[in-house]
Amino acid sequence: MTEHTLTVAGVAVDTRHWIGGERVASTDTFTDLSPIDGSVLGAISRGTAMEAAAAVAAAKAAFPAWAGTSRAERARILHAIADGVEKRIEELSIVETTDNGALLRSHRRGVMPRVAHNFRFFADWLLKLEHEDFETRGHSNHVSWDPAGPSVLITPWNAPLMLATWKVAPALAAGNTVVLKPAEWSPLTASLLADIAAEAGLPAGVLNVVQGYGSEIGDALTSHPDVRRISFTGSVPTAKRIAASAAANLTPLSLELGGKSPLLVFADADLDLAVDLAVEQYDNAGQVCLAATRILVEESIADEFTRRFADRAAQLKQGDPRDEATDIGPNIHLRQLEKIDGFVQRALVAGARAVIGGHHKNGQYYAPTLLTDVAQDSEIVQEEVFGPVLTLQTFRDEDEAIRLANGTRFGLAATVATGDPERAERVTAQLVAGTVWVNCFFVRDLQAPFGGSRHSGVGREGGTWSFDFYCDLKNTVTAPKGWKDHG
Incomplete structure (x- = not known):
């Protein structure tokens, strides 16, 4: 050298x-x-x-x-x-x-x-x-x-x-x-x-x-x-x-x-698909601006969704990114790791509950985390964490789902999981976002507008x-x- x-x-x-x-x-x-x-x-x-x-x-x-x-x-x-x-x-x-x-x-x-x-x-x-x-x-x-x-x-x-x-x-x-x-x-x-x-x-x-x-x-x-x-x-x-x-x-x-994008999961959605879409948000250790870090789930399926999500996330392997079997690698820098953990610990003190994770593992690796019992106006819901940290909130109807989805200062992307094409059309028309995915995530074509x-x-x-x-x-x-x- x-x-x-x-x-x-x-x-x-x-x-x-x-x-x-x-x-x-x-x-x-x-x-x-x-x-x-x-x-x-x-x-x-x-x-x-x-x-x-x-x-x-x-x-x-x-x-x-x-x-x-x-x-x-x-x-x-x-x-x-x-x-x-x-x-x-x-x-x-x-x-x-x-x-x-x-x-x-x-x-x-x-x-x-x-x-x-x-x-x-x-x-x-x-x-x-x-x-x-x-x-x-x-x-x-x-x-x-x-x-x-x-x-x-x-x-x-x-x-x-x-x-x-x-x-x-x-x-x-x-x-x-x-x-x-x-x-x-x-x-x-x-x-x-x-x-x-x-x-x-x-x-x-x-x-x-x-x-x-x-x-x-x-x-x-x-x-x-x-x-x-x-x-x-x-x-x-x-x-x-x-x-x-x-x-x-x-x-x-x-x-x-930055982004604080929502994933809206309606009761008529393919639940396995919705869970896969949610777990996919841990990609790149959560360091993706487009990530749907706010999971919004219709009340009637929230318990079942949360159970399946926890089971699916437990299958993820975190470790050396050079290993072909690894699903989640480290976060970029110790300063970033400290920032991520600061967000999580303040949320827990404020009353949030960690369904999974909620802690630093070792080195620059942070455990994939899902927090519930979070208020719409809380820091963890409103600010970009840029790490493997998701929140879960529930909604009663379309109007509340859209209100929660649009209820931040960001508008980069949104993801919608539904089995009803008419609902998809109604909801996507009202979302504030540069990109909206319906029943999919991270499908990008260079000829499409991005921002x-x-x-x-x-x-x-x-x-x-x-x-x-x-x-x-x-x-x-x-x-x-x-x-x-x-x-």
């Missing part, structure tokens, strides 16, 4: 920034830890305003040529990046699992193939992106998507590479240049992405990766006057700081924030919505006459 390289399960990862097609080291570093056992993975270059300025300058310098690159060539390079990801799925999977604690089997089978798909989808969508020309009093109208400019993308730690490329791929496809700032708790696969993109032929400066703390490098990026777009996934408090920072330059924002309502976000990305954000839309109106004869 060299001074600027660490090795994870035999995979070499450069710990420096990637700026203007070159590796750049910072004077200071921060320590990256594995949540699996708390071991030190290595010292990562800790960026400051100086690296932020250098990265934005590199993106600005590279922008004219990349924006002027044909759609076909941009799409070709994005497909080449996808090829590179697919060749390194095993390496990316083990590095990400070691760095953020998510299941290795999930990375191998779903997450990393999705990373490649992100690039392929937006490459292909770019080639068919168009708006039909139309006429106004004999004048022709032509809509075009013009690249906006350097884009700052700030990504979270719970699904680092997948969520990063969900932003990077459309930004690059749109003709923008990118400064990617990964979360400091899981920075390693972003560094590998820089290598893959360079090997695929992405020109220097088109993708830049800078590491560090939000207060030290993030603020410098989001307040920079040369940045034309900012996309952020993370917490509401951080989003407010980013929005305030971007306001001085009126930089457009796309914000995908949240209320404090769960601003804007939508996905399909054409991504290009609408990452581009400046232009309408060109041409008169039917006035042309000179050039014959």
Whole structure:
């Protein structure tokens, strides 16, 4: 292992920034830890305003040529990046699992193939992106998507590479240049992405990766006057700081924030399916923004649902995420674990009852928890925990179910379990959410709009919505006459 390289399960990862097609080291570093056992993975270059300025300058310098690159060539390079990801799925999977604690089997089978798909989808969508020309009093109208400019993308730690490329791929496809700032708790696969993109032929400066703390490098990026777009996934408090920072330059924002999503279980639902959907919310140790952490069950089936849920949850295996048999791994960081336990212990003191769990197990592993006897206005119901903690409340009828479901400041997602299609239509029409699933969960298509309502976000990305954000839309109106004869 060299001074600027660490090795994870035999995979070499450069710990420096990637700026203007070159590796750049910072004077200071921060320590990256594995949540699996708390071991030190290595010292990562800790960026400051100086690296932020250098990265934005590199993106600005590279922008004219990349924006002027044909759609076909941009799409070709994005497909080449996808090829590179697919060749390194095993390496990316083990590095990400070691760095953020998510299941290795999930990375191998779903997450990393999705990373490649992100690039392929937006490459292909770019080639068919168009708006039909139309006429106004004999004048022709032509809509075009013009690249906006350097884009700052700030990504979270719970699904680092997948969520990063969900932003990077459309930004690059749109003709923008990118400064990617990964979360400091899981920075390693972003560094590998820089290598893959360079090997695929992405020109220097088109993708830049800078590491560090939000207060030290993030603020410098989001307040920079040369940045034309900012996309952020993370917490509401951080989003407010980013929005305030971007306001001085009126930089457009796309914000995908927290959630406190409901799962509504009606008495006419397939109860086994509903229980499976509820237990699925423990995926990734509960560190999923879309998770339906508030289980709302019709009174007449609440006891039976709770019994079946406890039985089903007891079958989950919690442990080392590298083990194929593991269902739930660790939480990302000791600070996050302490936050989770604080929520639970305060809820118990306030009168909640733990049907299962309710305690820290060992290391960075928190027992899957279900709390009942919780009030709608309680902290545990209103605030995002971001851990393997669910609450269960009951309702008498549709009106109460909808009132409880909409009774937080969030509106990211919702899930409905019912056997009545008419009820599903009535209920989903009244739910405040960016995504609603009926009798399913986590089915996502990149061509669909994605984002949240209320404090769960601003804007939508996905399909054409991504290009609408990452581009400046232009309408060109041409008169039917006035042309000179050039014959």
